[in-house]
Amino acid sequence: EPEVTQTPSHQVTQMGQEVILRCVPISNHLYFYWYRQILGQKVEFLVSFYNNEISEKSEIFDDQFSVERPDGSNFTLKIRSTKLEDSAMYFCASGMWNTEAFFGQGTRLTVV
Amino acid sequence: DQQVKQNSPSLSVQEGRISILNCDYTNSMFDYFLWYKKYPAEGPTFLISISSIKDKNEDGRFTVFLNKSAKHLSLHIVPSQPGDSAVYFCAASGETSYDKVIFGPGTSLSVIP
Numbered sequence: 001e002p003e004v005t006q007t008p009s010h011q012v013t014q015m016g017q018e019v020i021l022r023c024v025p026i027s028n029h030l031y032f033y034w035y036r037q038i039l040g041q042k043v044e045f046l047v048s049f050y051n052n053e054i055s056e057k058s059e060i061f062d063d064q065f066s067v068e069r070p071d072g073s074n075f076t077l078k079i080r081s082t083k084l085e086d087s088a089m090y091f092c093a094s095g096m097w098n099t100e101a102f103f104g105q106g107t108r109l110t111v112v
Numbered sequence: 113d114q115q116v117k118q119n120s121p122s123l124s125v126q127e128g129r130i131s132i133l134n135c136d137y138t139n140s141m142f143d144y145f146l147w148y149k150k151y152p153a154e155g156p157t158f159l160i161s162i163s164s165i166k167d168k169n170e171d172g173r174f175t176v177f178l179n180k181s182a183k184h185l186s187l188h189i190v191p192s193q194p195g196d197s198a199v200y201f202c203a204a205s206g207e208t209s210y211d212k213v214i215f216g217p218g219t220s221l222s223v224i225p
Contacts, residue, residue, distance in 0.1 A: 004155070031211065033211070035215075041217075042201075042215050042216065042217040042218065043156065043201060043215040043218075044215070045212050045213055045214065045215075048209075048211035048212065050211070055209065055211050056208065056209050056211040056212045058212065091155045091156070093155070098209070098210040098211045099144060099146075099161065099205075099210050100146060100158045100161055101158065101213070102158065103148075103155030103156045103157065104155050105153070105154055105155050106153075106154075106155050
């Protein structure tokens with residue numbers, strides 16, 4: 001069964017460093033998303049991506065964040081200068097339609 | 113600002129009985145609702161959805177009911193099985209687009225054998 005895969009499973013980074021979280025969505029999907037879940041809190045929408053551009057983003061997705069689909073298969077989330085409060089589980093998701101999404105296993109980002 | 117609320121953080125049900133998970137929303141612009149299930153150390157898994165033009169959607173053991181006037185939806189699981197033990201998230205979209213999905217805080221369901 002096709003699945004969304006995320007790498008790495010756990011990333012530890014120093015505050016102020018740049019991180020790139022990688023995702024391989026399901027191959028025939030057209031909509032791509034990043035969500036995050038801070039420990040003990042709810043899953044929060046970050047950004048959606050369709051037709052090679054951002055279609056929607058939340059207030060969390062500020063100038064420190066960017067997304068790219070560089071080669072038609074990978075979908076990346078970059079955080080330019082990480083802060084302690086960026087520590088969270090980051091989930092990539094994809095969907096054929098924008099009405100339901102299939103999530104990856106997540107990348108746990110720890111900023112120290 | 114909790115636009116999607118799940119007021120029960122946890123629920124315990126005996127195997128074979130019905131599990132009812134509740135969800136309330138505040139934004140009347142939402143018109144598409146979803147339920148996701150999440151096991152520890154995994155991403156959320158889509159379970160079932162409902163559009164605001166319907167009041168019920170059924171898929172096997174899972175049924176979602178929507179009461180638009182009350183801004184309330186519920187997920188019924190019948191019969192409950194131990195493998196259903198997980199965190200269940202209610203989610204809503206349609207305010208600005210269907211791309212942006214707002215999740216509730218989740219309800220942890222334990223099905224006791």
